[in-house]
Amino acid sequence: MFIPVKYRNIIPPQPLYDNNGNYIIPGSREWFTYMYNLEKRLAVQVEELWYEEFLQKEHEAIEQQRQRNLQRSIAEATYYGTSVNFLEKHRKQQKDSLELNDYYHRRMTYYNKDLLNPSFSSKKDQDRIRKELHDFAYNFSRPFITKLIKC
Structure with a gap:
């Protein structure tokens, strides 16, 4: 049976069932539809995870910059003898x-x-x-x- 390369790494190990509880035969039209929808969901999840990671890194960079500015201000204030x-x-x-x-x-x-x-x-x-x-x-x-x- 031919399975496209893009589906090989997302095939679940357990048998697939539709919403009515009917078994989905691998290689059938329903199976390919299920895999297509699964691939779309996973792509969206990967995109969401990437975006969350990007936001987290951006937040960390902003926090680090704020800390550096605060340390610089503290050092300068100490140099001038003020707060x-x-x-x-x-x-x-x-x-x-x-x-x-x-x-x-x-x-x-x-x-x-x-x-x-x-x-x-x-x-x-x-x-x-x-x-x-x-x-x-x-x-x-x-x-x-x-x-x-x-x-």
Whole structure:
């Protein structure tokens, strides 16, 4: 009796019976119909198992990435002497402080360059620059310091 190759590995060892309890003779039309339906069911089950395995691996990869990110955050927080909860606040304060110092340095360099410039040698010009410098330093400290304190 000829049995197709695709059915050879799925033939059940026990005898086959239909829904009415009648024996299905191997090689008959009913037997091939049964095997065809069995193959379709097994293919769907294999596909479902593959998909579940894929989802499980994806979930594990996401969890591992989350753990690595958490460990990295803990290490960085420990380095800065803070906790993970306050790490973003610390980064923001650090960024604000750097921007503030940069701005202050640029403005002070501008005023000092003008003070040392020989074309501004008159007393009136130097007094004007000193007044601007004083106003800048006074106005600079008030809003930015209160902003940093509120953070």
